[in-house]
Amino acid sequence: MDGRTGFEQDRDCATSGHGQGLKLEPCFQNDSLLPSPNASLISQLLSHTMVGRNLDPTILFPSSQAVALPHDYKCGAGPGEEAQALAFPRTRAPAPVACARDGDQLSNQHPREQLCDQHLRAKRARVESIIQGMSLPPTPQAFDTNPEAAFRHERGGEMPQKSKRKPRVPQQGMGAAGQVAPTGGSSPAKGCRQLKEQLCFIEQQLRWLQEKFYQVCDSEDTAQTQEDSEKVQPLPGKPEDSLNKDSATTTSNSHKAPCRRSVLEVCGLEEAEDRGDMGGLPLAVRVLSQALKHELAVVTSQVVDSVLKTVWPKADSHIQKEQHSLPMLEPDARREYSAGGKCRKPLAKPSPTNAPGSLGSPQAEVLPAASGKSLGAYAGSFSSKGVRKSTRVPSMGYSLGSATPVQHSQLLSQLLGYGQHSLWGSDSHESPSALERGCPEPLNLHWGTVKLRSSIVRQQQHHALPLSPANMESPALLPAGRDGHSELPAAKDRAPFALTHMQEALTPGHLKKAKLMFFFTRYPSSTLLKTYFLDVQFSRCITSQLIKWFSNFREFYYIQVEKFARQALLEGVVDACTLQVSRDSELFRALNMHYNKGNDFEVPGRFLEVASLTLQEFFSAVRAGKDADPSWKKPIYKIISKLDSDIPEGFKAAGCSQELLHS
DNA sequence: GTGCTTCCTG
DNA sequence: CAGGAAGCAC
Numbered sequence: 001m002d003g004r005t006g007f008e009q010d011r012d013c014a015t016s017g018h019g020q021g022l023k024l025e026p027c028f029q030n031d032s033l034l035p036s037p038n039a040s041l042i043s044q045l046l047s048h049t050m051v052g053r054n055l056d057p058t059i060l061f062p063s064s065q066a067v068a069l070p071h072d073y074k075c076g077a078g079p080g081e082e083a084q085a086l087a088f089p090r091t092r093a094p095a096p097v098a099c100a101r102d103g104d105q106l107s108n109q110h111p112r113e114q115l116c117d118q119h120l121r122a123k124r125a126r127v128e129s130i131i132q133g134m135s136l137p138p139t140p141q142a143f144d145t146n147p148e149a150a151f152r153h154e155r156g157g158e159m160p161q162k163s164k165r166k167p168r169v170p171q172q173g174m175g176a177a178g179q180v181a182p183t184g185g186s187s188p189a190k191g192c193r194q195l196k197e198q199l200c201f202i203e204q205q206l207r208w209l210q211e212k213f214y215q216v217c218d219s220e221d222t223a224q225t226q227e228d229s230e231k232v233q234p235l236p237g238k239p240e241d242s243l244n245k246d247s248a249t250t251t252s253n254s255h256k257a258p259c260r261r262s263v264l265e266v267c268g269l270e271e272a273e274d275r276g277d278m279g280g281l282p283l284a285v286r287v288l289s290q291a292l293k294h295e296l297a298v299v300t301s302q303v304v305d306s307v308l309k310t311v312w313p314k315a316d317s318h319i320q321k322e323q324h325s326l327p328m329l330e331p332d333a334r335r336e337y338s339a340g341g342k343c344r345k346p347l348a349k350p351s352p353t354n355a356p357g358s359l360g361s362p363q364a365e366v367l368p369a370a371s372g373k374s375l376g377a378y379a380g381s382f383s384s385k386g387v388r389k390s391t392r393v394p395s396m397g398y399s400l401g402s403a404t405p406v407q408h409s410q411l412l413s414q415l416l417g418y419g420q421h422s423l424w425g426s427d428s429h430e431s432p433s434a435l436e437r438g439c440p441e442p443l444n445l446h447w448g449t450v451k452l453r454s455s456i457v458r459q460q461q462h463h464a465l466p467l468s469p470a471n472m473e474s475p476a477l478l479p480a481g482r483d484g485h486s487e488l489p490a491a492k493d494r495a496p497f498a499l500t501h502m503q504e505a506l507t508p509g510h511l512k513k514a515k516l517m518f519f520f521t522r523y524p525s526s527t528l529l530k531t532y533f534l535d536v537q538f539s540r541c542i543t544s545q546l547i548k549w550f551s552n553f554r555e556f557y558y559i560q561v562e563k564f565a566r567q568a569l570l571e572g573v574v575d576a577c578t579l580q581v582s583r584d585s586e587l588f589r590a591l592n593m594h595y596n597k598g599n600d601f602e603v604p605g606r607f608l609e610v611a612s613l614t615l616q617e618f619f620s621a622v623r624a625g626k627d628a629d630p631s632w633k634k635p636i637y638k639i640i641s642k643l644d645s646d647i648p649e650g651f652k653a654a655g656c657s658q659e660l661l662h663s
Numbered sequence: 664g665t666g667c668t669t670c671c672t673g
Numbered sequence: 674c675a676g677g678a679a680g681c682a683c
Contacts (some may be wrong), residue, residue, distance in 0.1 A: 181676055511674090526666080544666090545675085551668070637669085 292648055502537035509657030510536065514546065515595040516554045516660065517606040517651055521644040532651050553595065558618075558633065560590050561611065565618035576619045582613040601660075610643045 261518065510533060517524065517532065529546045530538050564587040568579055581588050583603070589613065592603060617636045626632040 523668095540666095547667070548675070555669080633669090 065450075088620075229369055306448070326532065501561055504531075504537045504539075504542075506536065506542060507657060509661045510546075512660050513651060513657045514549050515553065516593055516601050517647055518550065518557075519603050519649045521642055522550070522554055522557070522610070523641045524550055528647075532647060533650060535654050535657065556594055557591065558637075560587060560594075561614045562618045562622075562633075565615050566622055568615075569622055573619070576616040576623075578620055579612065579615045581608050581615055583608070587611065587615065606645050610640065613643065614640055 244327070265636065513533075524532075526543050526547060529543065533546065538543055565579070573579060588603075588608065588611065592599060596603060617639060621627060621632055621636060653659075
């Protein structure tokens with residue numbers, strides 16, 4: 001796993017109670033040194049087998065965890081106690097018993113058989129605990145036992161800190177949670193990698209179980225000798241030491257190699273048993289081994305399924321189809337998605353796989369965007385911000401809750417086709433005028449494919465004449481947007497462009513208008529925006545989107561200016577004042593291409609001045625080495641924020657957005 | 664708490 | 674360009 005994922009997960013876990021911190025999933029407050037509860041279960045099981053055995057519990061743990069223990073580790077009190085508490089938190093309580101140097105007293109106080117029976121019962125209980133733990137769904141912490149994750153977490157300071165923000169308080173708890181958590185960025189490849197890692201981890205656990213099981217067997221055989229001699233085994237620093245080196249001195253070493261091999265195959269206890277290796281074990285142990293084998297096999301299968309389900313929803317849906325189980329999405333979930341979509345502007349481009357022609361399965365038709373972003377992401381996002389409105393029907397056809405699946409498909413086909421041929425895509429090579437001259441073939445093809453739309457739609461399509469951007473932008477394009485009343489199309493007939501009524505969603509025209517406004521103002525207030533987008537029904541969502549647009553504009557702007565400032569520095573420019581942005585300069589062309597793609601708007605000279613000043617400020621700051629400061633841009637931002645100028649009144653005109661698309 | 668902003672990511 | 678996280682100011 002890359003470090004970034006872990007870091008991001010850590011960050012998620014470390015909110016300072018602000019905003020989304022409330023929705024945090026389990027964020028263990030115990031520190032990063034602690035293995036997960038699952039690891040503790042294993043440790044409990046394994047450490048319990050050590051009662052009275054005088055064996056070092058460290059051998060029960062993968063090397064990376066055992067590293068946390070000092071080499072002079074001593075059971076109970078002593079310098080190693082702290083390390084022990086950290087490495088084996090869940091065994092802290094039983095540790096005094098398990099590690100007691102005078103544990104032999106137990107053997108002395110009780111008959112051997114009774115002690116053995118207690119051990120077996122305890123082991124059974126622990127194995128059940130393991131199985132329960134492994135049966136849990138692959139929640140983040142469920143696989144946090146990954147030794148590498150634990151170790152990586154210990155080295156939190158080495159995590160790449162790409163963030164330029166203030167150093168955060170070291171995050172703790174989640175560890176490698178991101179390895180399994182169904183993050184939005186999950187891809188099949190990533191999911192497969194996670195699955196592979198988890199299988200490796202399971203295999204490792206099996207290996208450990210096997211090792212310890214046979215160690216117990218060996219101990220059973222040799223317990224008498226060990227107890228008689230009362231010799232303390234040397235405490236190895238690593239489990240491998242105890243297993244590979246120390247075992248060479250034990251009496252049972254000769255049996256281990258074949259047994260391990262068999263266990264790695266299928267928990268190999270049965271095979272070992274058949275060979276008589278376990279002949280000396282009590283019946284309970286054999287029963288335990290059988291139960292363990294069975295449960296581990298089942299759990300492994302469950303884990304595979306659950307992981308696939310988590311990281312590969314499509315695969316899961318196929319599995320579920322095959323199994324005739326419940327549909328992937330509950331109706332409520334669908335409504336959630338639909339309502340959430342309200343706040344999404346109709347500019348979003350569909351992923352290629354969501355093209356109308358590729359909508360194969362019913363699920364895909366109903367939820368075309370689900371493949372791009374998980375449903376959970378939508379639901380969580382919108383519900384957490386409280387902007388979800390289930391009753392209001394948005395204008396741009398995103399309210400699909402009341403439509404039939406066929407209607408969903410039709411409306412989405414419209415939206416998808418609309419988005420695909422949006423003029424404002426960054427990779428679009430078509431100028432508005434090119435679109436205006438005639439109907440681009442793709443558009444015609446698209447509209448031709450949408451044949452099953454309602455009569456309302458057909459009527460509107462009929463009146464939506466040249467498929468010009470203005471028509472595309474008009475709410476008339478998406479008739480079902482309102483509430484499907486029959487008088488609506490008639491109204492549209494009279495006023496095809498519907499300039500007079502408020503739109504509930506931002507359109508490409510609004511986006512272009514905002515971009516042009518950026519030439520005048522870089523930091524518009526929400527109040528100002530409301531006065532210049534009079535044809536928009538403002539809501540918190542709309543406002544946020546507009547503000548976000550300008551934030552994105554600024555981001556691009558500053559990145560470009562900084563790039564050219566650094567370039568000028570490299571080119572040997574000495575005097576910052578010589579840096580002037582003209583209409584011929586590369587910087588201007590880059591900016592103009594972004595905000596005024598069709599070059600159909602004359603950029604105000606004031607913007608050139610602002611850009612020049614910005615360039616000079618960046619140049620001076622970089623030259624002075626201020627960019628070493630994480631917040632070195634803030635002073636520049638402050639300067640530029642004061643250079644906003646008035647926006648021409650023409651931008652307030654109703655229909656301005658539409659007209660801009662014609663220009 | 665909310666709004667606005669930057670930073671980061673996809 | 675959108676979404677989210679986080680910081681900051683009110």
